[in-house]
Amino acid sequence: MDSASLAFAQASPDSGIVQVQGDDAAAPRNFNIPAQPLGAALNAFGRQSGLQVTLSAATSRGLTSNAVNGSFTPEQALALMLRNTGVTFRVTADRTAVIGTTSSSAAEVYVPGATQLDPLVISGGRNAISGSGYQGTPDWVYQAPAAVSVISREAIESSPTRNARDLLDNVAGVYANRSEAQNPGISVNIRGLQDQDRIANMIDGARQSFQRSAHGATQRTYVDTAFIRAVDIEKSTTSGVGSAGALGGSVNYRTLLAEDLIAPGKQYGGQVNLTTGTNQFNFDGSTAAAVRLSERFSVLGGISYKNIGAYDIGKNGTINSAATYAGDVLLFSGQEVRSSILKAEGQVTEDVKVTLGWVRNDSRFNTGNYDFVLSNGNLVKATEGVVNNTYTSALDWKTDSELIDLRARFYYNNLRNNKVEQGSVLSTGPSNYVMGTLGGSVENTSSFETALGSLALNYGMEAFNDDGKTVLTRGFVAADGTDYSNTLSGGTPSGKRDIVSGFSNAKYTPTDWLTISGGLRYDWYHAVGSAVVYGSPTQDIIGYTPGTPPTCLPSPPFPPGICFPGTDPKPILGPVYTPRYDTHVDKSGGALLPSVTIAVKPFEWLQPFVKYSKSYRPPTIMESFLNGGHDSVSISGYAPNPALRPERGETYELGANVSSNGILTERDTFRFKAVGFYREITDYISLGKIRYAQSNVPSYTSYVNLDGITRMKGIEVEVNYDARFLYIGGTITRIDTEFADSFTSPAGRSMPINSGQGAAIIFEQPKLRVTLDAGVRMFDEKLTLGGRVTDVSKTEPALGSLRTGYEMAGYRVYDIYGSYAFDPMTKLRFAVTNLTDVAYAPAVGANFYAAPGRTATVSLNYKF
Template structure:
């Protein structure tokens, strides 16, 4: 670990740069031209209602992340940008490129519906980390659309936490409207493990009849050091990815679209905490979609969309080295033994929106249905623990919905919706099924042109997953038993939410803009599913590798001296989650400032115990200044996270201290063809571990990127 004296010049330089930015703010506020930049909350969203509207106008906790924000921050993981969204956090293993999204304290097993180009991402393996992750490199992402809470009734089964929809890049991300074909070549280099990134994107428009897009991404990362200078093993990985898109418009209003996304990740680790057996991982995460849409202004009764997709995630693990106890070897695993996790999720989404008037009321009536069919297959010749804790099985989720958005007089909006959900689950000799109708009602009132208030009551329904129902096996060490539970009941969320949307221009000076959203929510989840201890206490060996069966003969005597209970997924009576979220932007042309704040509480109402998945309070803010007519942007991002210490003893979740992070960034559009980006992450080299993660996060990291564009008109 470096001495404080060795680190002080670096920290002093970061402090000096941050002070310089603050000094520039005062000067820029007086001299900047009144040209307003693009505001994220003015970006179009569809996750709240399936009908296009800006995020600031959505009557829900809706946020967006634009491509420009992703380019500016140069994220190595999507968690780098998601932390700027209120109510949203992530859980990840730093030694695995996958990540899980947590919304308002809910995550795992599909509670957050993650979509990539409309295709659900349902991959899950059990361990000491998140139970539901997805693989997607941020360089492939063109934008993110997020709606928090079960208010998005018509956007898929199970989303009692919310919906996160990722849009991959397209031809519009690299070509201006008057450009016919072109390419963008990007190279990025970094420190602290961020070695190299190559992104090559090409696209072409064939008049208005068609467009095509392709992208190749290669990313190479090596193990990083945390803020204390300690090397964190196995935190490197290699990615090779390809993306292809085509859109055909055979006639006015008709569009046929197809997407193929292929990602291959290679990495090695010793499990989520780097303390288990060593495996080489080869992950193939592929998504294919085919869609059709008809929409034309002169046919208001038809805005029809149909999409079919298939998502496959396959993780091939190769056993390399055992733990110190030799436990895997005793169970027959040898170097080269294989463990395969595979999930295939074909699905569909079909809906139509009809727009019409009845007297003074304007309607947007949406009717549709969706479905996803999960097939989980685990093949384990490396000890058997993988097959036990991520069992094979199938689950079918189907649903139908109807929603009417009603507007009156420009000041009143009412959204009413009903969703019918049905599921079937099977594996081995177990079968289960269920169905339910979930309502939603939202009322929005705009007493003044710049303010809108709304209130929502919405319900959501989540079927048990294959793992929660069928998991069965013995934990490696200590050797307690995990039991299946085919009698699990689905979770039902009841969410009450209120909010205020503010939208005003020319507030302090001509050309400036203010956008802000404030949400308050209370979400009660009946039959919340959580893993619990069950049954009597029994003794297991205190020495790894000794068979647990020996303790049936000599309980309570050496080596059988560790008291344990079995575990099982159970329905607890109720989980109560409530909180406040604030998101705002002020843009004055010469610069911008953003703020996102989150406060969430969650507990088991039966026991009063705090839910472990509830993240600590967080505030993040970004200040950016524009120079040289907007070609140069300098800025800083600050993140403050409260401690989370109320973690029960013996939990695999670690208590965390509070921390603050400072990032510094610069973007320069040298010409209309050349752009350079630089970012200094964790500028003060703070040592910290994000809550729910088991490994410390990276220390000071610098990244620089150059993008060169070639285009013809």
Template sequence: MPAHKQYRAAVYVGQLHNGMMVKALLCSVAFVALALHASPVKAQETQARLVQANKLTQFSIAEQPLASAIVKFATQSGLNIMADGTLPSSIQAQAVQGKMSAREALMQMLSGTGYSFKQNGTRSFTLIRQEANNLEDGDASALQLETITVTRPGSTVSGLVGDYESAYRTTEAVSSTDGETLQQRNAGNIDNALRSAPGTFTRKAMSGAGVAVNIRGMEGYGRVNMMIDGARQNIRVMGHGVSGGSTFIDTDLLAGMDIGRGALGGAAGIGALGGAANFRTIGIDDVILPGHSYGAMTTIKYGNNAYDWSKLIAGGMRMDGVGIMGAFNRRDSGAPLSGVDEKGNRLNNNNMIEDLKSGLAKLEMGDGQDHKLLLGGIWYDNVSAIRGEPQDYRNQTYTARYNYTPDSDLINLNVNAFYNDARVRFVEGNYKGQFNRDKGKGIDITNNSQFALSEDIGLKLTTGGAYYHDDVTTGQSWGTGGPGDGTQAISSLFADATFSYGMFDLKTGFHFDHFRLNGDIAKKVNGKLITENVKLTQSSFNPRVTVAVNPLDGLQFYTTYAKTFRPPSVTETFFPGAHSATPSDISPNPDLEGETSKGWEFGVNVIEKDLLTADDKLLLKANYFNNNVENYITSGVFSMSNMPGLKFINAPGKTRINGFELEANYDSGFIFAGLAYSKTKTQLPYGMWSGDYGVGAINNLPDSTLTVSAGFRALDEKLTIGGQIRRIGKSKALKPPFGPALVDVDSYTLADVFASYKYNENATFFVNIENLSNVAYKPAQYMDTRKLGRGRTVIGGMTLRF
């Protein structure tokens, strides 16, 4: 979310047309009449408000400008704060120290500021200027009021942030993208959005389905923990696909995505070598307008260049602490044309054809109470093609999230459970009926505590554990190059402790991961084919230490040393060999060891307000990392009678990955600008057949990436117009079809423009033009180096809420 929108959610003009006032008055009378029949419900809500407001919380807020003080209050209390009117920087809030209720803390903080407050709901307060309180009712409509909403920084998965600004307050290399940025600035293209973020890239498959996240050169087979609403996505598609794994999610259902680079604490970092990516789907609050108990939403898009129509419809309702919603989306896209090449030609890419149907449903219970339960189901069904052979992609994700937040600083319990069933199946062609399927399930439990060890030292403690299990099956027989069958289980215990003393923070933590693999390998002994069951286990202790210094408000320096670990996957261990006529006793590799990465990271966070104008904001995050990877797993070749065979091996020695990442955003309300830059150097080995055949991983990132964006807002910030330049540096790819010879992939520059107009809270219109100059380019990290990227594409649409 743009920075200014966290503080200026909506502008209300006080002077209304007389006819509108009459309609508003009639609606108010109707709602009052309905409310008279709901007195028991109101009594329950009142009681819930009192319980939440009187809950004791440990506060530590220094004397500072009121605008920043309410941010800290929201963070420490977990409550939402709204203010009617711009908060002048000259108003100082009083210091608040000690354990007290939210009401007591607000009264103490607001003493002498000229502001009072009222409670809106169980988790919401509104700050009110005393001069506004003293106005006569007849004069109230003459005020121009601005609603400022401050929400507590969220966390969707332990170790990842769940909102935009929190990324600039943490000692991890994390970032968060909201649904508006994804849908309106990038037209829902998740590859473009990821490639525009620092330290993050994607490997594009030879089909329109799926996304494979690359973080700092790490990609595939669980090196990046890819999730949908916290549910891990572990399916592997061998041969002519993204073998290391893709996530199948309809981007039109996304409310945002959270990225963590490097070593991560909590559940997100378990078994992941390079980081994690969590894709958040829309929920009840995205469908129902604030202050309403039910609502509906639809987003309709149309684009040229074979994008065609995309139609989303959703509806939901909330009553007595229970909410329910559902959504369905349909998109049928054709083969897009590339930009114009040097010969004046435009080529089409049939592999990008999609026939997508998706939907979701969510049930929420206990909103605003100590206990909260969220159940969700997501369904994805797509048909795309690889080399003209259609494949059916199906993914079903079921999640359950339970939160327990009683009146205690020692207990903030989160339990996440999921079941995920993903399948990729050939529906036509030479491999008709063959499939890959992964049925995954898991649960993680995390508790957060905070308390004072003394008057000067505070402690935040996170503890938890997790268990994940995957059952991998295929419809391919031995000797056809498909991945092997088997099961994998990972269990983990983790903890993080942050000690705070003055401007210094010391954070120590660890993961203790244990994995088990179970599967069969085939051998040819004395001319007979036999199978042998193989069981593998390995454990790894992975420590992390971070030292942070906060010399000024809004300025933070930190350094981290960490170790991460990734176990070998079922596919790598039980892979039976590629295109071999019969199984070989050396094609699977049950002797694989897990990968480890050790290294340092140095970073700085900057949040600067009122820099050039009143109420503007600069957010900056920069970091340098240097890691050594041991036992890196890649595809190797061995000699067979008819043609080369493959198996996965541990590369000898250490391989180094280092780089620099910078993300900066400026927003004054009227103008905004952003910059994301990455320079990553990898020395990871190339796997055989990593190119068109998609067995190993192409891990060579572009030498650098740069995205620069800028724009302005007008008409009371209802109209937004902007653009971005994406510069992708030179990279390498394996020379088709086998390698290991390399070919150069040229650098390229793309320009995009976007615009949106928020007519009112019910209607928003938007348009996006990708590749404005219609340049022809070969995308980096694209498996088929003979294909070109999408040419100029105009996508426009509208979102309506009722």
């Protein structure tokens, strides 16, 4: 359908803009919208197209739409539905439909007396990857009554990163843990929660459950920025897909689709990205292309390569430990990453779409330091390789009936981490860690129009299985022939865990200004496996010296009754060896988890909302089967806790969205989201000392449940104003955390967590972080120049016997960036990070792992 056939009557020039964005904007969909009041018709259009529609109720009053039945693109369906209503638009090359343009195009017809409407904005739903918000955040974020954030494709392309975790630094309420800074895996901290699946990490919806024990973070996701189209972040659990087994939210790394590479009207398309820079930012390059083999079938493929060397830290400031540096260079901070992607998308029938995908990440890196404890100051180095394969499949079935909008997902993720130690007493230790996760989900949405308002029901289930296995390249056999291999592999133990979740959610919209959502989910888990409990030599009573009886002086010659006391038997101490024994763990449980959200819209631009939700996190494989020892210092340090319980959370949220256009100029936009939260967690899991009844050894370190309630509260703000020729935005994160500080041992004793009986460290976010980003666009927006400042308060962990290594001073970092578009297909970008060359350790990390010093990069992006 050409632009002429999309234009109908309109009131007058310059009445507004319709923006059509997102993956579904060009794809045909089945529409079944009867003639009805315009407001209701646009609601139905939003549901059936997968897009979100905003229109003032006052301006739509009294207008009736046309019926739309059949298969159309959203633009075609909208044009048919709005015929003769007074709304007209034409589709431009960048897929923007303009209402009331002053152009003299013959496609536009001006009809005197037609009704003038306020601007109508149609923006992509959750599939959209860019918009008017902070750093290009799509508009649906500011229309969703929830604590959600999106890292847009615009932000990804504008900020070359050494590692994908750098993308998280500007998201309100979110940090990337860098306590294992030499490891490129991503450990996400949301509102003070991280590791052990407290935050569900996904690639295209496929769970990333890999955990490996260490002094720092345990959970890691391996993904490269080359093929990420957007990162969706949910900061509390929901009643839908993605929240099973999670305590405090989710992060989903969504990868490219064919629509991202193929321009409208073309059969193929692609892009090439090349980046290089200073401070060992050697090379980061990728290429991806897609082709439509027919109207119904497309394929996409891409490869990338990144080579980053060990970087210099900043010159202005000091860092605590010299053990991790060679001069000003952070030891082993380089990485070499090869990634690839392959996808196929097919519109099997008018109603059914199938997508198959494969994403591979191959990361090579080193870890280590100068070890003054075990290796007498020698350099300890571990050569590591991680290969992460994520296989996904998706089926989307949308019929003419509003009762069926079904989505099914099936996936398998396999991560293999190989490690070889050099120069360490641990060279016989674990060398191969594997985590395989098989899972899937199915959900359906049924929509109804009732006399009392609109009702949408979403219901379904999701399930996944984690299968972890740790093996040794060589066993660890002592001189006496005892096999102690499990003492070195038990920190990242083998085992299996199943999680199954069923859910339902009802969304009721009785009026244009009120939405009520209520959900209920049931999570169930089953963990099964074996662990080895080792004994250890200890001093115990192995016998007694004989005592002496009382002695009395003979009578006569002495008077009778003169006696001297004897001596008691004395214990003899000696070594006692507790025998090794196997213990079997087989635990299951479940919980019913309600949630409710109420959102109101007193004005078209304002949406306050409140939300309450419960969450439930079962123990992971690591927590369930922990055993063995700490390196080779002890062979019996750890054992599983048979009494370990799942964590439970309750979260209260109060927030507001603001979306407004045309405030000071005809083209400006203002987006604002603020969310305050309060969370209580019972049975928070940490490390503590317990005694086994079968053993004479005093105690083992095990995962335990903290007594009392752990509380987290804070506020997150995200705001952006964009007038095209200039923009300014930023985020504020404020949080206060109060962890429970004791636990009850199986013997019934209350043990303080900070007396050497507890965790090495429990990570906390700093109380305050503020980011500010501003810039200008010049020369018809071909040139963009911007700057960013990030201010972070000091980090002070409250718990953990080793917390002094994780206390970081506050810092302020300045970055500048810019881009120049030679044409719509070619863009040159530059950036300078840490402009003032500050030496600092990033928050939620370790104070002996500093961030890179001043680094300049230049990037070229070419689309074809």
